[in-house]
Amino acid sequence: MGHPHKALRTSTTGAVSAALLAGTAFGLAPAAPAAATEASSAPGIRFVDIRGDGGTVLKANVVTPAGAGGSSRYPVVVLPTSWATPQVEYLAQATKLAGSGYVVVTYNVRGFWQSGGNIEVAGPPDIADARKVVDWALANTPADPSRVGMAGMSYAAGISLLAAAHDDRIKAVAALSGWADLTDSIYSGRTQHLQAAGLLVGTGHLTGRPGPELQQFTKDFLGSNLDKEDEMIAWGDKRSPSAHVDRFNRNGTAVMLGNAWGDTIFPPNQYAEFYERLTVPKRLEFRPGDHATAEATGLLGLPNDTWTSTRRWLDHHLKGTDNGVDREPPVRIKSRSGGPYETYPDWKSVGADARKVALGGTKTIHANIDSGANGGIVMLSNVLDQFVKLPPVASIPLLPRRYAAVWQSERHGAPQRIRGTAKLHTTITSTKESGTLVAYLYDVGPLGLGKLVSHAPYTFHDRTPGKPFPVDLELFSTAYDVPAGHRLTLVVDTVDPLYIEHNPSGAQLTFSSPATDPSYMSVPLREQ
Incomplete structure (x- = not known):
């Protein structure tokens, strides 16, 4: 069980990211090619149904490198969607990854939009779904089983970390604006984070189907039912990657964590604490902004520091690219007041004075x-x-x-x-x-x-x-x-x-x- 001053929270890209996604959906949907030569040199995109845990249908899209076929095998990256967002969320980034030699599978998590099932808030069915998607990718795409990664923002970050803790096939993770301790995220100081929880619950009902467990938790949490406090904390701890540090360290999973200083959904403290406990290849990046705003422009395919770091991380740990990411100071931060990036050997050094x-x-x-x-x-x-x-x-x-x-x-x-x-x-x-x-x-x-x-x-x-x-x-x-x-x-x-x-x-x-x-x-x- 977690610290008594902790609680939980789900995740969302929030209204800002949702608006960006709308632009992505309209601006990046496949269109008729201008010429056959362009089409043949572009990554291939197809929409598929993947059977998740218990046969639940997960709506997904697959992006493969141009000309993929034959006996060639490519590293694969699985991208679950963020809270309340549709499956085209990562299409711009998936296309960029495929263009540099990745197979990319992005899927709508259960309970949202056209995927089946109920919202489980990164519970066991969500972890099982992620493993099923990896199974499907290895069986149905030219994916290399020895080079599997996961990444994503917000809800996807939490699911990616939990899946990696339970599946040693996943060699690298980039978890952006996510949580390591779900309890500490929305119940820090033993205090319910009202606006954050309200935003999550509202968008969950608007775009998905909250399951009975989530509905009961919401009732107890927002209703300040202290008789159920231990149960609520246990519910959050079960969904917290920080509870599985030993699995990460045993598996050797390469973990990149990125967040914003002002994240009102998942404050940065819990990421930093989790980072310090990892003994695997790791990287921690903090930038100005709120929940998912540091990486949001990347959803439109625009230049974005967070997604650039993500690709460098995956390139090194899945493709074996010698890009120096393993030799750089692993903690990288940017002040809210402006100025260049600062680097540190570890989190303790950031606040040493x-x-x-x-x-x-x-x-x-x-x-x-x-x-x-x-x-x-x-x-x-x-x-x-x-x-x-x-x-x-x-x-x-x-x-x-x-x-x-x-x-x-x-x-x-x-x-x-x-x-x-x-x-x-x-x-x-x-x-x-x-x-x-x-x-x-x-x-x-x-x-x-x-x-x-x-x-x-x-x-x-x-x-x-x-x-x-x-x-x-x-x-x-x-x-x-x-x-x-x-x-x-x-x-x-x-x-x-x-x-x-x-x-x-x-x-x-x-x-x-x-x-x-x-x-x-x-x-x-x-x-x-």
Whole structure:
């Protein structure tokens, strides 16, 4: 079972990716060739039905290299579709892969669109389906059984990782904007991620058929049925690749993980933790953006860093191409503030220069009222940050101290770089047995306007009213540059539209810093 402060979440490419897919469907559908010579030199595309687990029909397309035939064998890449997306999702990338010598099979996962079955949220039937698709590819295409890979975005990333853990024929995986720990993704800090879960449930009902297990989970999760908490955590853990690290390490599967700093579906922390536990060939890449937005333009066949890295990874581990990917530093990140890529030998090195900021004094806040400090809107706020450098903001001087506890650092004379995971340690006394708090780290300029650097929620239950208890909370990992003359500010309140809160009416929270256990904020900070 996972950590009690974890929960689960499914996956989706979200509204942005869905819109891009619509363009893909119209812009890349096979058309009549201009000349016979063009058609003969282009990869072949055909649509097929594949029998998945229990005979469930999976709608699929197969793209093969031009002129494939005879005794030639090619590496094969299997691409499951993302949550709520049709089977043409990867047609642009599949065509590029086939053009460079791959057989590519992409299929609509069960429960969505025209594929049969119900949505199982990467459960055992989905893993069995992926293995059946590999079987079909080896039997019906010129695929080489010794060179099998899987890749995909979001839901496809999770299914690809789980399939690789259960099938040692899969030699390489590129998992983009996915999850390693499904529980920690939408129940981090023991707090339900309301907007993320709502988006997933809504798009699932719109484009698919949620199965009975998913429907019951949704009812318990969104209804805050704490009597079923252990069952919900177990449901998520069963669908978490992080529970199978030993299988990956035993199989030697080459694993590439890519995600966005602001992913509101699958925050980056759980990928980084999973990455550190792997002993196989591995690569970790973090970029600005929200869920699947870092790689979304690649669905239209446009130049895209994430898909370029994916092809390099597959080329090396499936085709044996000496492209240097095995000799490069395996951790590659890009700051939300701009600038070139940075490379590191491992994840620990990213945030190696942590500094502690003391959180002195005693502060009491009233619960149930939104102070104005918020984490933004799912699939919107971090896209704005990605493209126009506009994260969620708050006027720190105007935040009502009755509902928000505020601590500020000294102004920094030189520019500072935040890389990695900030952590909060404090002592809380509550007037009620349950409660929710949300911690926000802001970059505050001379006029008091704070730009959100990171945040995270935390919920507690069954505490004795009036009795202090310690809290340790990891904020979502990030890379952000703080200008000279700015200061860092920690804000804690009790309400955020992103999350379900558990504050009884009239509750108050007191934050203190005992001499024997001082409160602090640890920030991975260094001068530029």
